[in-house]
Amino acid sequence: MLNWTLLTGLLTILCIIWLLIQIFLKGPKLLAYDHSPTDSRAGSREHASPEHQQAVRLVEQASAEIRSVPRKQRLAAIRQVMARGFCEPPLLAGDLNYRIQAVDVGGIPGEWVLGPHADPNRRLLYLHGGSFISGCPRGHRVITTELARVTGTSVLALDYRLMPEHTRRELISDCQTGYRWILGHGPDGSTPAREWFIAGDSAGGGLALMLIAWAQETGLRAANGVIAISPGVDMTFSSPTFKTNRKTDRMLGPSLEWFLKTPRSIRLLLIWAINRMTPPNPLISPIFGNLSGLPPILIQASEAEMLLGDAQRYVNKARASGSPAELETWPEMLHVWHLFRPILPEAREAFEHIGRFVARCTGDH
Secondary structure, three states: OHHHHHHHHHHHHHHHHHHHHHHHHOOOOOHHHOOOOOOOEOOOOOOOOOOHHHHHHHHHHHHHHHHOOOHHHHHHHHHHHHHHOOOOOHHHOOOOOOEEEEEEEOOEEEEEEEOOOOEEEEEEEEEOOOOOOOOOOHHHHHHHHHHHHHHOEEEEEEOOOOOOOOOHHHHHHHHHHHHHHHHHOEOOEOOOOOEEEEEEEOHHHHHHHHHHHHHHHHOOOOOOEEEEEOOOOOOOOOOOHHHHOOOOOOOHHHHHHHHHOOOHHHHHHHHHHHHOOOOOOOOOOHHHOOOOOOOOEEEEEEOOOOOHHHHHHHHHHHHHOOOOEEEEEEOOOOOOHHHHOOOOHHHHHHHHHHHHHHHHHHOOO
């Protein structure tokens, strides 16, 4: 009798946990947005350039370096690799008059990345990637210097706090502080921005898309445009490309393989525990938020990466909600191939597209 009672109680608890996962952790279904937006391919090639293999080798070398250290030292090794970057930013070498200017962003460290003709009142807030546990402005200077070049903006790269030392909410709070701060501060002091943009890659791309919805809800001034490079927008990891592109994603595939083989219910519980927020919360999964009334959005993604489905779903839902959104895709590229700008012609092409997007947003074209 006692065993039957225990078994009944255990089954009841399991049923309650299952219901909680279904109701609170999975989020609404997004299957209606699983298609490629029309005219999304932007790359001029059908296949990756020969130079892409050089970029792949650099990623493999970095992965081997990280795996060579004991597990307890892996996070430090990842951060060291990300801080170093894969390529040196050529615009900061020689006599090109690109420069870095350290800045305190309301208590958060950051740096202005300024070109020779940077407009102090035309600004761009940049949020780096790194899975929320690594990354810094130093390691993303290839991207931020190129953004300064093609947009003519003064680029502010924010060095937001990282997990696990800090919570996801603290990280988000830093980004919200950066949003408010850049509206009234430029590289020359406290002056209002005439025009301004938000950009980010990978985790930072998701943060950028989170910020524009949060700003609309709080009544803050909207950005003139948003650029998200290979963004992650869904912490429920429900996109089909997490399966279909696992083997073709040379950067994220190996690192996420063990996690994606875990039963989905366990994954959702882990994400809830790590972030202390339910996975469909729009603060960590912008795809589940209100996407109406947003500023113009440009998303660039690789057709080979696992986050391709996130990009497609976000753009399709934003368009269905009435917001102007564009998706540009390149075949066979690494996740955030923009980091390899000195090597890859596809990266140079992607930055030129970003420059044209910014020009359209400001009426410069």
